[in-house]
Amino acid sequence: MAGLSCYLxxxxxxxxxxxxxxxxxxxxxxxxxxxxxxxxxxxxxLRSLTHITRQHPExxxxxxxxxxxxxxxxxxxxxxxxxSCSHPTGTGLGAVLFGxxxxxxxxxxxxxxxxxLLAHGxxxxxxxxxxxxxxxGPFIAYGIYQLVMRSSGRQTLAIFLAAALAxxxxxxxxxxxxxxxxxxxxxxxxxAFTKFATIFAVTQIPLAVSEGLLTVLVWNWLxxxxxxxxxxxxxxxxxxxx
Amino acid sequence: MSPKSQRWNxxxxxxxxVVLAIAPLFLVRExxxxxxxxxxxxxxxxxxxxxxPWFNPLVEPASxxxxxxxxxxxxxxxxxxxxxxxxxxxxxxxxQASQHHPEVSQSxxxxxxx
Numbered sequence: 001m002a003g004l005s006c007y008l009x010x011x012x013x014x015x016x017x018x019x020x021x022x023x024x025x026x027x028x029x030x031x032x033x034x035x036x037x038x039x040x041x042x043x044x045x046l047r048s049l050t051h052i053t054r055q056h057p058e059x060x061x062x063x064x065x066x067x068x069x070x071x072x073x074x075x076x077x078x079x080x081x082x083x084s085c086s087h088p089t090g091t092g093l094g095a096v097l098f099g100x101x102x103x104x105x106x107x108x109x110x111x112x113x114x115x116x117l118l119a120h121g122x123x124x125x126x127x128x129x130x131x132x133x134x135x136x137g138p139f140i141a142y143g144i145y146q147l148v149m150r151s152s153g154r155q156t157l158a159i160f161l162a163a164a165l166a167x168x169x170x171x172x173x174x175x176x177x178x179x180x181x182x183x184x185x186x187x188x189x190x191x192a193f194t195k196f197a198t199i200f201a202v203t204q205i206p207l208a209v210s211e212g213l214l215t216v217l218v219w220n221w222l223x224x225x226x227x228x229x230x231x232x233x234x235x236x237x238x239x240x241x242x
Numbered sequence: 243m244s245p246k247s248q249r250w251n252x253x254x255x256x257x258x259x260v261v262l263a264i265a266p267l268f269l270v271r272e273x274x275x276x277x278x279x280x281x282x283x284x285x286x287x288x289x290x291x292x293x294x295p296w297f298n299p300l301v302e303p304a305s306x307x308x309x310x311x312x313x314x315x316x317x318x319x320x321x322x323x324x325x326x327x328x329x330x331x332x333x334x335x336x337x338q339a340s341q342h343h344p345e346v347s348q349s350x351x352x353x354x355x356x
Contacts, residue, residue: 022283025283061330071316081269084275085276119302119309196282206265213262214255214259225328
């Protein structure tokens with residue numbers, strides 16, 4: 001945990017913009033479209049969340065931990081090799097612990113906080129931002145984790161890749177959403193995607209690695225102190241997928 | 243993994259994360275380190291110069307200072323919860339351990355970092 005606080009000091013925020021699609025920067029049609037796509041995931045997440053807290057109240061603390069992890073990481077604007085700043089997402093941990101649906105709620109809450117108080121991201125673009133950070137990212141994390149666990153059984157590697165790739169994919173999706181809304185007049189969708197991906201995704205690469213490392217750190221800690229809870233969680237995931 | 247090597251590994255993870263965050267400041271010295279979404283805004287204007295944002299944030303932080311206050315608050319709240327939860331788990335585990343083996347409670351006096 002000393003690591004997190006150390007990281008907090010180093011990554012203390014600077015007055016600058018970071019990521020997410022800004023308020024009003026998606027045409028109305030696209031803004032509505034992404035909201036409509038996001039809502040079913042949100043309801044699924046709420047159902048999954050109530051199910052988990054009802055059946056296993058002892059996991060509430062771990063849920064708080066997963067939410068807080070996202071809260072902290074997405075507040076840190078970290079410089080990257082491209083000479084701009086962006087922030088990690090912190091969604092991989094919760095997705096691996098509780099299954100991906102839960103993160104649609106936790107990640108959505110973080111985005112709502114930032115959009116309504118910090119003018120960071122936006123309410124009109126919340127659907128799009130939630131799809132990238134709170135839905136696609138966590139689902140990728142969960143998928144990668146299962147894949148690596150089944151093929152190699154190396155848990156640390158699985159956690160690292162899950163968190164890092166979820167972070168990276170979040171920004172690839174953001175680039176995709178912007179390119180769909182703003183195709184370039186000359187090169188169409190692909191030229192625009194390349195442009196946005198250069199801004200977002202390339203900036204994100206070192207941050208994704210950092211996020212992977214930090215998630216492994218928290219995971220190691222959980223392994224040391226929470227073996228019983230983690231076993232309960234495995235049961236939950238079996239229930240949910242059953 | 244033995245607790246000792248685990249602790250080493252954790253420190254390596256921390257140091258690596260910090261290095262990754264600081265390195266760009268030395269590698270790209272002339273950069274402004276603005277936000278990626280500010281750049282995206284510029285890219286949108288380039289692709290579609292006539293586009294006007296159709297909605298403005300309801301609340302804008304009054305200044306960069308206020309904004310950084312809110313970000314610090316967000317990080318602080320999250321870190322507080324993490325600290326609370328981890329402390330709670332650690333405490334309950336140590337209580338269990340000392341109930342089973344009273345001699346373990348003495349080892350609490352030597353501070354274990356992880």
